[in-house]
Amino acid sequence: MNEKPDTKSRILDSAEKLFGLNGFEATSLRDITAEAQVNLAAVNYHFQSKESLIDAVIARRIEPVNRRRFEMLDAAGPHPSLEQILTAFVGPLLDQDLSSVVPLMGRMMSDPTQFVERVFKKYLTPVSRRFQEALHEELPDLPRSELMWRLFFTGGAMAHTMSWSQVLSEVSGGLCDVTDRGALIERLVAFAAAGFRVPALEPAVMKGKG
């Protein structure tokens, strides 16, 4: 029963777990090789550097997520509802049973200065473009900047939930249960969809007393 995967996979698994738990900078290669019960030099043999290892850890998880996003959006037909679009956007990321993937992705999305060049321009740009198009078709009256802001807010709520998933139950006094991922996705989609349906703000109107 396949007790010992190969060294390369063991390194990826341990790195994913520790990066998600403690962050990328705070996790040393020695921490990783100790957890993986693998020799230190194996990291630089299979991957060239810590930076490349980080990229490999992220790529392994983000590629299937993006694939599922497009699949779900396609499966919703030519005129998907707002809820279907948003579910295709947040669902594949949040609906993962591998507990270490979610915090890892949260760490990644919360550190833009480190990843915007190496990761986001490669993996997130096509996703953002495609989902902006779908949203624009469903909400044609919403200005593009407003649409972009709201997609960003939605991504923020999602990223924050992923970053905090390990401690959320504790800090919420048990009110927030992260383990029921189906309910979580429905909650977030309902919240975001309502925000998207707000008519665009008109600056002149807002000047009245708050």
Add this chain to the structure above:
Amino acid sequence: MNEKPDTKSRILDSAEKLFGLNGFEATSLRDITAEAQVNLAAVNYHFQSKESLIDAVIARRIEPVNRRRFEMLDAAGPHPSLEQILTAFVGPLLDQDLSSVVPLMGRMMSDPTQFVERVFKKYLTPVSRRFQEALHEELPDLPRSELMWRLFFTGGAMAHTMSWSQVLSEVSGGLCDVTDRGALIERLVAFAAAGFRVPALEPAVMKGKG
């Protein structure tokens, strides 16, 4: 005209800037003392350790923010509107002209495992409690867990915006302008308020096809 503040303030200012720019772990004390044009040993004289310095940098900015949050909530009277409550929650954090404060706070909120013990239980618990009460009075039919989740989503959208503020204009192709903070706050409050007003999800009802 007060060209050179004292060493202690210079360290705090430089630390705030570099922590926000590159993160806490990635910023060394040497980076900070070089930026501040101050001797390395001065850090351990004025603060005892890097960890204490981080706490001091955060405390200096979060305390006035929390004070303003309570002031704004009090100023809204005994029955504040949902928009007034949310503005009091997100406004004081986002409405800061010091450009380094916003990314710093974003970094802090995005690293729960590091700060949940040292920072959040001290500074965020009373805020969370007070705003939960206010929200519950305004939305008495919303279950507490649902309310907590939505407050969390709102905080996530806010934290994400702060973390990304330095690169958001670039990655959005110029669509998102972070400099107009008044408009940003209105946008986020409108988005979140709509999400809060969604009736509580009833699990049984959701089982129909999406």
Add this chain to the structure above:
DNA sequence: GTCTATAGGTTGATAGAC
């Protein structure tokens, strides 16, 4: 309070035997 000098430890990466 501010400096120099340095202790003491950890890091990422590599050379070379097997």
Add this chain to the structure above:
DNA sequence: GTCTATCAACCTATAGAC
């Protein structure tokens, strides 16, 4: 492919002169 041993660079923190 996997190991041991090690390097050079960097880190935080401190002792002690001024």
